[in-house]
Amino acid sequence: MSKKEMIMEAALKLFNEFGFHGTPTSKIAKEAGVSNGTLFNYFSTKEDLINSLYLKELSGCKECIFKGFSEDLSVKEAVESLWTNAIRWSIKCPDMFKFREQFAHSPYINNINKEKTEELFRFAHGLIEKGIGEGIFKHKNTKLICHYMEGALIHTTKYILENKDENVDDLIKESFNMLWGGVGS
Amino acid sequence: MSKKEMIMEAALKLFNEFGFHGTPTSKIAKEAGVSNGTLFNYFSTKEDLINSLYLKELSGCKECIFKGFSEDLSVKEAVESLWTNAIRWSIKCPDMFKFREQFAHSPYINNINKEKTEELFRFAHGLIEKGIGEGIFKHKNTKLICHYMEGALIHTTKYILENKDENVDDLIKESFNMLWGGVGS
Amino acid sequence: MSKKEMIMEAALKLFNEFGFHGTPTSKIAKEAGVSNGTLFNYFSTKEDLINSLYLKELSGCKECIFKGFSEDLSVKEAVESLWTNAIRWSIKCPDMFKFREQFAHSPYINNINKEKTEELFRFAHGLIEKGIGEGIFKHKNTKLICHYMEGALIHTTKYILENKDENVDDLIKESFNMLWGGVGS
Amino acid sequence: MSKKEMIMEAALKLFNEFGFHGTPTSKIAKEAGVSNGTLFNYFSTKEDLINSLYLKELSGCKECIFKGFSEDLSVKEAVESLWTNAIRWSIKCPDMFKFREQFAHSPYINNINKEKTEELFRFAHGLIEKGIGEGIFKHKNTKLICHYMEGALIHTTKYILENKDENVDDLIKESFNMLWGGVGS
DNA sequence: CATGAATGAGCATTCATTCAT
DNA sequence: GATGAATGAATGCTCATTCAT
Numbered sequence: 001m002s003k004k005e006m007i008m009e010a011a012l013k014l015f016n017e018f019g020f021h022g023t024p025t026s027k028i029a030k031e032a033g034v035s036n037g038t039l040f041n042y043f044s045t046k047e048d049l050i051n052s053l054y055l056k057e058l059s060g061c062k063e064c065i066f067k068g069f070s071e072d073l074s075v076k077e078a079v080e081s082l083w084t085n086a087i088r089w090s091i092k093c094p095d096m097f098k099f100r101e102q103f104a105h106s107p108y109i110n111n112i113n114k115e116k117t118e119e120l121f122r123f124a125h126g127l128i129e130k131g132i133g134e135g136i137f138k139h140k141n142t143k144l145i146c147h148y149m150e151g152a153l154i155h156t157t158k159y160i161l162e163n164k165d166e167n168v169d170d171l172i173k174e175s176f177n178m179l180w181g182g183v184g185s
Numbered sequence: 186m187s188k189k190e191m192i193m194e195a196a197l198k199l200f201n202e203f204g205f206h207g208t209p210t211s212k213i214a215k216e217a218g219v220s221n222g223t224l225f226n227y228f229s230t231k232e233d234l235i236n237s238l239y240l241k242e243l244s245g246c247k248e249c250i251f252k253g254f255s256e257d258l259s260v261k262e263a264v265e266s267l268w269t270n271a272i273r274w275s276i277k278c279p280d281m282f283k284f285r286e287q288f289a290h291s292p293y294i295n296n297i298n299k300e301k302t303e304e305l306f307r308f309a310h311g312l313i314e315k316g317i318g319e320g321i322f323k324h325k326n327t328k329l330i331c332h333y334m335e336g337a338l339i340h341t342t343k344y345i346l347e348n349k350d351e352n353v354d355d356l357i358k359e360s361f362n363m364l365w366g367g368v369g370s
Numbered sequence: 371m372s373k374k375e376m377i378m379e380a381a382l383k384l385f386n387e388f389g390f391h392g393t394p395t396s397k398i399a400k401e402a403g404v405s406n407g408t409l410f411n412y413f414s415t416k417e418d419l420i421n422s423l424y425l426k427e428l429s430g431c432k433e434c435i436f437k438g439f440s441e442d443l444s445v446k447e448a449v450e451s452l453w454t455n456a457i458r459w460s461i462k463c464p465d466m467f468k469f470r471e472q473f474a475h476s477p478y479i480n481n482i483n484k485e486k487t488e489e490l491f492r493f494a495h496g497l498i499e500k501g502i503g504e505g506i507f508k509h510k511n512t513k514l515i516c517h518y519m520e521g522a523l524i525h526t527t528k529y530i531l532e533n534k535d536e537n538v539d540d541l542i543k544e545s546f547n548m549l550w551g552g553v554g555s
Numbered sequence: 556m557s558k559k560e561m562i563m564e565a566a567l568k569l570f571n572e573f574g575f576h577g578t579p580t581s582k583i584a585k586e587a588g589v590s591n592g593t594l595f596n597y598f599s600t601k602e603d604l605i606n607s608l609y610l611k612e613l614s615g616c617k618e619c620i621f622k623g624f625s626e627d628l629s630v631k632e633a634v635e636s637l638w639t640n641a642i643r644w645s646i647k648c649p650d651m652f653k654f655r656e657q658f659a660h661s662p663y664i665n666n667i668n669k670e671k672t673e674e675l676f677r678f679a680h681g682l683i684e685k686g687i688g689e690g691i692f693k694h695k696n697t698k699l700i701c702h703y704m705e706g707a708l709i710h711t712t713k714y715i716l717e718n719k720d721e722n723v724d725d726l727i728k729e730s731f732n733m734l735w736g737g738v739g740s
Numbered sequence: 741c742a743t744g745a746a747t748g749a750g751c752a753t754t755c756a757t758t759c760a761t
Numbered sequence: 762g763a764t765g766a767a768t769g770a771a772t773g774c775t776c777a778t779t780c781a782t
Contacts, residue, residue, distance in 0.1 A: 003766085019292040021206045024751055035768045040753065105290040107204045138366060139359055144344055148363055151340025152333050159332035174324055178333055181323065182367025188742090209776055220743045222779080231777065373745085389662040391576045394772055405747045410774060475660040477574045508736065509729055517714035518707050518733055525706025529699055544694055548703055551693060552737025558763090579755055590764045592758080601756065 445501035
């Protein structure tokens with residue numbers, strides 16, 4: 001593993017454990033087994049490191065979320081695919097999920113990253129508008145549906161992550177039914 | 186307003202604007218119009234101040250949420266009351282809502298406060314178990330329903346806070362329908 | 371002596387001995403007998419400290435240089451007064467003289483300070499122009515005379531500072547004669 | 556141009572623009588188009604590089620200053636030659652002039668270089684003593700004359716460098732007259 | 741109680757220098 | 762010789778906290 005990857009891995013672990021503010025760059029370097037200065041050869045600032053982690057997370061997440069997606073899917077199938085893939089990705093990369101939660105509520109998130117995050121949101125938005133057009137949604141407020149869905153998704157994911165002993169497939173299925181029963185028809 | 190209240194008010198404002206880490210105690214004191222040392226006469230540490238703010242927020246929130254609640258309400262009525270009151274409270278105290286979001290994702294939250302937060306959760310938990318007992322829920326995983334509901338509630342609230350020009354009553358009604366359509370019957 | 375003065379005194383001494391770059395703020399604080407943080411209570415940055423020292427120097431210098439000056443003096447008398455006072459001041463405050471030499475050749479000198487320094491220069495400039503108008507100067511290039519005079523003054527001062535055992539009054543007199551013999555008539 | 560020369564050229568440029576402290580060796584290497592490590596193949600330390608630049612400057616300067624000098628010249632002619640050649644050299648190599656100003660006021664100047672610089676000073680000293688012996692100087696303090704002259708020379712040069720649009724020959728002539736009018740007879 | 745000057749541990753970042761390739 | 766990644770000591774500055782008045 002390259003030094004850069006070792007630094008990012010160490011940072012991810014420590015940020016999740018102690019928070020951004022509670023993790024000095026010196027500790028990250030030590031955990032990664034490199035010198036303090038080396039960290040700054042790869043990331044110009046601590047903020048740069050944090051944002052790089054986020055971008056890495058985002059690209060991995062997107063790749064996973066759109067897996068198996070096709071224009072041929074019905075809206076319901078597409079939403080279910082989105083819901084399922086998102087949860088599966090978080091189970092695969094729980095550290096990244098936790099990291100993102102911290103990142104999203106930190107001052108480090110900047111406009112560039114907000115914009116990149118919006119892309120995912122816009123995708124969901126488009127799906128729902130399509131569904132509304134087809135008359136398969138009970139409600140018409142696209143944005144409200146999006147936010148409702150996002151919240152439900154994140155907290156459902158948290159629950160599943162904390163209860164991995166339960167049958168994950170069932171939980172995903174069950175939670176999607178809760179969603180669809182409320183918004184779809 | 187007492188000095189203590191002035192400090193808490195200033196802290197709430199600044200924490201929401203600049204974050205916990207971005208707000209030195211010196212700035213809080215200045216904003217509150219008291220000396221640097223005075224802050225520490227009322228709060229032993231910065232962490233103590235943050236936790237005190239949270240406890241204040243929690244008690245106000247609980248008071249609001251349980252308003253009009255009675256054992257005589259049906260489960261559906263009780264859940265709707267919970268949902269509606271929670272959103273109404275956030276609209277009344279948006280600073281507190283924002284503060285709690287930051288707090289919940291920070292390292293400041295400690296076990297004592299987690300426990301106190303759980304009380305609210307346990308109340309919802311009890312309600313849902315009662316509903317499951319009555320057979321009015323489609324699903325049986327109480328905790329999953331709780332988490333799903335919590336996420337949906339928080340993000341719905343965020344949406345409403347950012348779109349106050351829309352009809353709040355309608356949004357609350359609509360979002361509750363989404364919830365109930367998915368979980369209830 | 372106030373803490374602020376103690377810091378400035380220590381800084382002056384160390385800057386002269388080790389240079390700006392060779393003098394960490396921590397050493398200044400230690401030499402002044404205060405904590406590292408205290409230095410930054412009085413000076414927002416190291417640069418601020420350096421500039422404050424310069425401004426202090428400048429005001430002391432000006433006060434000294436204009437002592438005994440009057441509009442009634444002839445140009446020759448005025449220039450001699452300037453020359454003599456400037457050297458006398460440097461003898462009284464040799465640390466400040468040395469400090470200014472370093473400061474003037476450092477990147478710390480900024481436009482504000484350059485402007486303030488110019489005031490002295492403008493005064494000399496005005497004197498010389500007056501003299502040229504009276505026809506008592508051999509040469510007519512005011513600015514050239516100013517620069518020539520400034521250089522001669524500074525280096526003469528350096529020599530006198532390094533040879534305090536010689537008769538200072540004589541050296542001042544002699545050097546002024548060199549100047550006047552060359553430029554005046 | 557050899558790598559060593561490229562490094563020295565880059566260093567000269569950057570030192571003049573950003574100062575010694577404001578110019579990391581990495582930037583010098585980049586500007587010179589060589590790798591970071593290569594710089595240290597030619598100069599053991601940054602200080603070594605700075606001193607090497609100075610020595611190069613000094614040898615070029617000396618060569619220029621003694622051009623046309625002969626034992627047959629009268630003292631006045633010799634001093635004028637010195638004065639004129641020194642200014643002409645600075646006009647030809649303004650970067651070197653600027654560099655030397657910074658160098659002379661920095662902690663990098665060491666005893667070896669001070670000694671080498673003294674050679675020039677001793678030459679002037681000898682000339683003036685000869686003149687005093689011949690009775691052609693108004694004053695007898697050789698060292699005072701030397702310092703006075705040095706300061707006048709440097710600052711006159713600065714003026715000329717900043718005002719190249721004026722007639723350089725005239726400025727040199729005029730400034731020498733100021734000098735000689737004051738010290739000679 | 742109120743003050744605010746003083747403290748000093750702590751941290752992000754820089755940069756001259758080394759050395760394995 | 763040339764390279765440039767790696768090093769880690771060094772430093773300016775911050776800020777929660779203390780305490781004498």
